[in-house]
Amino acid sequence: MSDEHKEERRSDAPVSAGGLHGILAEYETPSALVAACKKVRDAGYQKWDTYTPFPIHGIERAMGIRMTSLPWIVLVAALTGLATAIALQWWTNALDYKFISSGKPMWSIPANVPVYFELTVLFSAFAALGGMLLLNNLPHPSHPLDHKQQFAKVTDDRFFLYIERADERWDAAETHEMLAATHPVTLEDVYEDESTPAQVPGKIVLTLAVVAVVALVPFGVFAKMRTSRNTEPRIHAMGDMDWQNKFQAQQPNKLFPDNMAMRAPEPGTVAADEHVDDDHLTTGKVDGQFVRTFPSSFKIDEAAMARGKQRFEVFCAPCHGMSGNGDGMVAQRASALAEGTWVPPTNLGLEYLGKMPVGQLYDAIANGVRNMPPYASQMSVEDRWAVVLYLRALQKSKAAPASELTDAERAALK
Amino acid sequence: MAQATDVNPFDAAPKGPNAFAQITDNVARVAELPKPPRGWYIAFGIALTLLSVFGVSIGWLFWTGIGIFGNMNPVFWAMPIVNFVFWVGIGHAGTLISAILYLLRQNWRTAINRFAEAMTIFAVICAGVFPGLHVGRPWLPYWMFPLPNQMSMWPQFRSPLEWDVFAVGTYFTVSTLFWYMGMIPDFATFRDRSTTKVRRLAYGIAAMGWRGSSRQWHRYERAYLILAALATPLVLSVHSVVSFDFATAQLPGWHATIFPPYFVAGAIFGGFAMVVTLAVPARQFFGLKRIISVGHLELMAKIILATGMMVGYAYSMEFFVAWYSGSDYEMFTFVNRAMGPFAWSYWCMIFCNVVSPQVFWWKKMRTNPWVILVVGVVVNIGMWFERFVIVITSLSRDFLPSSWGYYTPTFWDFSLLAGSFGLFFTLFLLFCRYLPMVAMAEVKAFHPSAHAHGDDH
Numbered sequence: 096m097s098d099e100h101k102e103e104r105r106s107d108a109p110v111s112a113g114g115l116h117g118i119l120a121e122y123e124t125p126s127a128l129v130a131a132c133k134k135v136r137d138a139g140y141q142k143w144d145t146y147t148p149f150p151i152h153g154i155e156r157a158m159g160i161r162m163t164s165l166p167w168i169v170l171v172a173a174l175t176g177l178a179t180a181i182a183l184q185w186w187t188n189a190l191d192y193k194f195i196s197s198g199k200p201m202w203s204i205p206a207n208v209p210v211y212f213e214l215t216v217l218f219s220a221f222a223a224l225g226g227m228l229l230l231n232n233l234p235h236p237s238h239p240l241d242h243k244q245q246f247a248k249v250t251d252d253r254f255f256l257y258i259e260r261a262d263e264r265w266d267a268a269e270t271h272e273m274l275a276a277t278h279p280v281t282l283e284d285v286y287e288d289e290s291t292p293a294q295v296p297g298k299i300v301l302t303l304a305v306v307a308v309v310a311l312v313p314f315g316v317f318a319k320m321r322t323s324r325n326t327e328p329r330i331h332a333m334g335d336m337d338w339q340n341k342f343q344a345q346q347p348n349k350l351f352p353d354n355m356a357m358r359a360p361e362p363g364t365v366a367a368d369e370h371v372d373d374d375h376l377t378t379g380k381v382d383g384q385f386v387r388t389f390p391s392s393f394k395i396d397e398a399a400m401a402r403g404k405q406r407f408e409v410f411c412a413p414c415h416g417m418s419g420n421g422d423g424m425v426a427q428r429a430s431a432l433a434e435g436t437w438v439p440p441t442n443l444g445l446e447y448l449g450k451m452p453v454g455q456l457y458d459a460i461a462n463g464v465r466n467m468p469p470y471a472s473q474m475s476v477e478d479r480w481a482v483v484l485y486l487r488a489l490q491k492s493k494a495a496p497a498s499e500l501t502d503a504e505r506a507a508l509k
Numbered sequence: 510m511a512q513a514t515d516v517n518p519f520d521a522a523p524k525g526p527n528a529f530a531q532i533t534d535n536v537a538r539v540a541e542l543p544k545p546p547r548g549w550y551i552a553f554g555i556a557l558t559l560l561s562v563f564g565v566s567i568g569w570l571f572w573t574g575i576g577i578f579g580n581m582n583p584v585f586w587a588m589p590i591v592n593f594v595f596w597v598g599i600g601h602a603g604t605l606i607s608a609i610l611y612l613l614r615q616n617w618r619t620a621i622n623r624f625a626e627a628m629t630i631f632a633v634i635c636a637g638v639f640p641g642l643h644v645g646r647p648w649l650p651y652w653m654f655p656l657p658n659q660m661s662m663w664p665q666f667r668s669p670l671e672w673d674v675f676a677v678g679t680y681f682t683v684s685t686l687f688w689y690m691g692m693i694p695d696f697a698t699f700r701d702r703s704t705t706k707v708r709r710l711a712y713g714i715a716a717m718g719w720r721g722s723s724r725q726w727h728r729y730e731r732a733y734l735i736l737a738a739l740a741t742p743l744v745l746s747v748h749s750v751v752s753f754d755f756a757t758a759q760l761p762g763w764h765a766t767i768f769p770p771y772f773v774a775g776a777i778f779g780g781f782a783m784v785v786t787l788a789v790p791a792r793q794f795f796g797l798k799r800i801i802s803v804g805h806l807e808l809m810a811k812i813i814l815a816t817g818m819m820v821g822y823a824y825s826m827e828f829f830v831a832w833y834s835g836s837d838y839e840m841f842t843f844v845n846r847a848m849g850p851f852a853w854s855y856w857c858m859i860f861c862n863v864v865s866p867q868v869f870w871w872k873k874m875r876t877n878p879w880v881i882l883v884v885g886v887v888v889n890i891g892m893w894f895e896r897f898v899i900v901i902t903s904l905s906r907d908f909l910p911s912s913w914g915y916y917t918p919t920f921w922d923f924s925l926l927a928g929s930f931g932l933f934f935t936l937f938l939l940f941c942r943y944l945p946m947v948a949m950a951e952v953k954a955f956h957p958s959a960h961a962h963g964d965d966h
Binding site for chain 1: 526530533655661662664665669671672676682687689690697700717719720724725726727735736739742743949951953954961
């Protein structure tokens with residue numbers, strides 16, 4: 096350790112024309128200091144302090160230091176932390192972005208307890224350190240004592256007692272005499288520190304101000320972006336998989352003469368399983384005319400009728416009703432709501448439908464009609480014909496003359 | 510470390526007219542002598558090499574993606590999680606020593622608490638790296654925090670993984686505050702002893718104008734007590750929450766109520782093992798044997814023995830509960846642990862964690878620093894294997910035999926583990942050289958001559 100440097104920093108002479116600030120007594124043992132403390136305390140001094148390298152057991156009483164209010168600050172912080180944790184979890188998970196997890200309620204206190212605990216401790220810890228610094232008036236960069244050479248030992252092995260001149264009971268001679276009677280190793284006057292500027296240098300203030308303003312810029316950008324109406328995609332620092340090295344459907348592609356990435360099938364291409372060479376069966380038309388007969392490969396029997404009934408009840412009945420009267424549940428609901436866009440489903444029992452070619456009924460099922468959607472993707476060719484078959488049976492049941500019934504049936508109706 | 514040619518200046522008797530000055534000199538010269546001992550340079554060289562391995566591994570991971578890991582169906586949680594839990598566990602001894610032993614008035618803690626706290630913080634830093642690395646998209650870890658974002662989504666607070674974010678984050682923050690507050694008076698000592706402007710400025714800023722006023726000491730001690738009281742339940746909560754990551758899952762071998770206390774005991778065990786692993790060479794290199802005595806090491810050896818028995822109890826209790834549960838899956842999992850394809854890791858764990866600490870029943874063993882060092886290293890290895898056993902054996906063979914598999918770590922799995930040690934030791938060696946390694950003010954306060962005679966109470 097270079098003593099030369101120390102000399103420069105800590106000189107015993109008054110640094111400048113600064114006035115007397117106080118008187119400093121130095122002791123070699125904690126016991127000597129504590130004994131001196133009691134004297135100063137009993138003499139009624141207020142603006143005085145002791146400086147020691149470590150906390151001395153029992154010195155609070157010897158100095159008359161009252162219990163600090165720090166625990167109350169920490170309690171307030173703890174409750175703030177708890178309230179923050181409750182509000183945070185309630186607002187984010189039960190209010191702003193609701194979703195169910197593991198069948199727990201939206202607002203499930205037991206699952207939120209760990210975070211309550213953690214934030215309570217976190218806030219309290221900040222308050223304990225911050226409150227300690229605040230109450231201790233730290234950071235405290237400069238002090239008149241810093242100019243006393245012997246005071247450098249305060250963080251090593253020496254014990255000091257300092258009485259400020261600002262104390263009401265201060266009397267230069269009397270105070271000196273009282274401290275001299277406690278047998279200090281040294282007893283010296285301390286002068287005001289005028290070498291250290293009272294104000295923080297302007298350069299530092301300016302730098303801090305600039306840093307503070309610059310630090311706000313990203314937050315300003317975030318705030319702007321959050322309210323932006325820009326339709327461009329968000330800024331991607333990392334592309335994730337949003338941009339891939341491939342051609343997409345509507346993009347140009349110079350590899351092909353037509354400059355299109357999407358390839359149309361060759362004319363006449365038929366997908367596997369798609370084509371059966373029987374227009375009567377697959378389209379319900381022959382030479383552009385709707386057929387009036389069922390296709391020859393479609394076998395009309397009781398199984399086909401049952402299948403048609405079952406499919407009809409799945410796909411048709413919701414709108415057209417179980418008996419085809421156009422009063423299905425969807426239709427009833429839509430009429431109740433009286434939506435202007437709703438086109439009521441047709442009553443399938445109407446006479447003109449009974450005379451319509453079966454090919455046209457088939458075509459309506461496969462390709463849709465008016466706002467009825469096509470069912471080709473949901474019903475196979477055979478199922479469509481089966482539904483047409485069942486539909487014919489339904490129509491017949493509505494308009495059948497009594498002469499067409501068997502005797503047994505007529506008897507049953509009576 | 511005494512060399513053939515020159516004498517280690519750190520071994521010289523500390524200067525000073527009294528016990529307090531000698532304590533100051535003994536600790537402060539570690540940071541003040543112009544050159545650290547040769548052992549420090551060797552250790553620092555190794556640590557920096559490992560740190561660069563860490564950097565390269567992370568760079569390659571970010572460039573390539575997590576496909577470089579050995580994680581594969583069904584073992585999707587593998588070494589990154591093992592390493593995370595391992596480092597978090599290590600990070601428990603420091604705050605335990607600072608907080609719990611403080612509340613219990615175990616004054617011997619003052620010799621070791623500072624660097625145990627430093628160890629805690631560096632271990633939690635190492636731990637914190639792995640969750641960020643294993644998510645696969647390392648530019649998205651901010652999703653873990655409740656930050657307003659362009660997706661208008663919030664984290665899921667009913668998930669143990671989210672509790673982990675808060676538990677580990679709070680633990681790191683509170684430990685750092687506690688550590689820093691403890692160092693304020695020692696920074697002031699360094700400031701007052703400084704001989705260069707840079708040191709005076711740096712330590713002066715860190716000390717914030719601390720001058721040892723008794724009125725300040727009063728609030729300081731109160732704040733320290735409050736922080737200790739806060740950190741005590743915190744230290745118990747952190748590894749409990751980490752254990753919830755496993756215990757709330759339905760997987761046999763994870764779904765156990767014993768996990769929180771079992772994890773906490775294991776963390777203290779592993780943490781103390783790391784403290785002795787660091788303390789033995791540190792006191793040797795830096796001439797701190799007067800402050801960190803064999804008596805201190807012996808006390809830590811006793812804690813290692815006691816906590817080692819606790820984890821041994823937990824291991825056996827897991828087997829008992831698996832049998833007592835009557836669940837075929839649970840029973841199979843534990844039979845599989847001891848006799849399945851990963852039996853080698855299980856028995857390695859049992860040897861390291863249960864058998865090796867038994868040497869501390871003999872006083873001769875627990876007062877020999879080098880035996881303590883060896884056991885400390887062995888226990889660290891064992892605690893790593895404990896996490897390996899829990900994660901890998903349970904995942905690799907769960908309910909459905911058709912999806913069973915074996916886990917083989919890759920080179921990069923190991924290079925990240927080794928690299929994290931590089932980060933840890935680099936930080937620790939820098940700490941030894943530049944920060945007060947022993948809490949001087951606290952050691953002085955418990956010195957016999959620190960007591961003021963005739964105080965009136």
